[in-house]
Amino acid sequence: MTLAGTDLGTDATPEVEPQPPPSTMRARSRARIAALIVLLALNLLALDRARQVRAELYAQSDANTTQSVALADLRTQRDAVALRLESLRTDANARQRELKAVEGSSAVKAIESDFLSGEIQRFTDKARTLRDRLNTSNTVDRDQLQKLLLLAECYDGIRQASVALDRGDTTGTVAALKSVSAPCQQALTIVEPGADAAFPFDFPDPTVIYANGSYYAFATNASGGKVQVIQSTDLDRWTWVGEALGQLPGWAVPGWTWAPAVIPQPDGYYLYYSARRASDSRECISVAKASAPAGPYVDLRPSPIVCPIEQGGAIDPDVLIASDGTPYLYWKTENETRGGNARLWGAKLKPTFDELDGNPQLLLAADRGWEGRTVEGPSMIQVNDRYLLFYSANRFDTADYAEGYAVCDSPVGPCTKPADNVVLKTSGPVAGPGGADVFQAPGGQWFVAYHAWTAPNIGYPNRRRIYVDKLSFQNGRPVVAPK
Secondary structure (H helix, E strand, C coil): CEECCCCCCCCCCCCCCCCCCCCHHHHHHHHHHHHHHHHHHHHHHCHHHHHHHHHHHHHCCCHHHHHHHHHHHHHHHHHHHHHHHHHHHHHHHHHHHHHHHCCCCCHHHHHHHHHHHHHHHHHHHHHHHHHHHHHCCCCCCHHHHHHHHHHHHHHHHHHHHHHHHHCCCHHHHHHHHHHCHHHHHHHHHHHCCCCCCCCCCCCCCCEEEEECCEEEEEECCECCECCEEEEECCCCCCEEEEECECCCCCCEEEEEEEEEEEEEECCEEEEEEEEEECCCCCEEEEEEEECCCCCCEEECCCCCCECCHHHCCEEEEEEEECCCCCEEEEEEECHHHHCCCCEEEEEEECCCCCCECCCCEEEEECCCHHHCCCEEEEEEEEECCEEEEEEEECCCCCCCCEEEEEEECCCCCCEECCCCCEEECCECCEEEEEEEEEEECCCCCEEEEEEEEECCECCCCCCCEEEEEEEEEECCEEEEECC
16 A cells, blocks of 8 residues: 655655464464473473573683573483473374374364474474574583573463463464563574564564554564564564454454454545455455544445456456555455466445446456466555556566566557566575565665565465565666665
8 A cells, every 4th residue: 555656766765375363263373382492492492491501601700600500400401301302203293193194174273283293393493403502512602591591581471472362362472472562572583594574573574564663563463463463663573563453344254364454544544355245255355444544444335345256256356556645455356266377356445445437447467477377466566657567477486476566558458569578586594585565764764674484484384474574666667685
C-alpha cells in the first residue's frame, strides 16, 4: 500500500503453500514442540549454573582457579546433556511418526512434525558445537557462556508463548514473545549466522505504514495472530504490538489470513487481507477498518470485496492512493492452481474503500523464465507521473523466489516489464526474497520491506523473516541497498 510519491530523478534518492492454520491439533502439536525444545534448551544451556559461573568469573580475583573449577563442572553437565540430546531426538522422531500416522493427516500436520525434527536437529548441532568448544578449551570462554545465556533467555520466552498458545491466548503469546524480542534477535545470529533480519520471528508478506510517529508492520498469520503487528520508531528495532484483526468474517475459516495491506486515511485505517472462504476453500479478499493503526480492525462487508473463483481465487491485496486522491486496489489471481499462469490485477476503489469502482484491469501475467508460473505480491507506487509495479515471482518456498518490477502508464496499466527487471534475488544467507512492500518515510526516502528465508533453511518448516532496505533510483531503475 502506497501513497503517491513526490520526486524521481536520474540521480534522486527519494527516499500453499499456506501458513499452517492454528487448529486445535496444531496448537497442541506446537505446544509439544515448544516443550521438547525447551527441555533441550534448559538442559543444554544450564541457565542457572551459567549465570553463577559468569558471576564467579567476574567476581573472583583468582580467575584461573575459578575457570578451572567451572570448566570441570561444565564438562560434567555437557556430558549429561549429550545423553539428553539423543533422548530428545528419539522423542522428536516418535512424534513425527505419530503425527503422520493420524488418520486423515493433512499436509499441515506433516509440516508441523517436520518443523519439530528440523528445530531439534539445528539446536542439537549448535549445542554440540558449543559443548565441544568448552571441552577443548583450557579456560571458560565468556563469549560462549554469553551465547548460552542469550539462547536460554530466548527459548524461555518461547516456552511461555507456547503455553499461552495452547490456551488459545493470542494476547499472552504475543506478550511472551515481546518480552524476549531483544535476546532472540541476538540469538538469531548464533543459530543462523549471517542473518540480518529486522525481527527474529516469523513475519511473512510484510507491509509497512507510518502513523502517529511510528512505523507499523503487518504480516501473514503466524504465532502473533491472524494479522500480526509490530512497531518501530527507526525501522531497525521492532517490538510486538499484538493482533490487528479482531474477528474473521463469517464466510472465512481460521488459519489462512495472508498478505495484509493497510492504508491510512483521515477517517481511519483500512486493512485488506486474503482469507479462505468456507464454502469452496478458495482465497478471497476482505476489507476491515479501525480507528487506530494497530487495530482492532472490523470487517466492513458481509462478503469479500474480490473473489474471482473462476480464476482460482484472489490473494495479496495492495492499495495505492494516486496523486489526485483516487484509491486503487491490486491483487493476484491464482490461475496457476487452474492449470494456467498467475496474473496481477488492478481496479479503482470507491471513496468508501469497501467496493470496486469499475471492472478490474489485467496488469501482468507470469511470462518470463525467472518467474516460473507465478507472479504475486503486487506493490504499486507513483513517483511524479510514473507508476512502478513491484511483484514477486516463482515458487515462494525456494531460493528462486525473487522480486521484479514493471513500468505502468497509469494506475491500472498498461504495464511493461523492462528487459532486466529483477531487483531482489537470493544473495548469501538471504534466500528467496519477496512479498515486498514499497513505502515512503516522512522525509521522502523510499524503503522496501520484504521477507526471506535464511539459507540453507529454505521452505517449510523454516521461517520467513522481515528485512527493510533502502530503495533508490538510478536512471529510473529501482535499486535496493541496505540502510
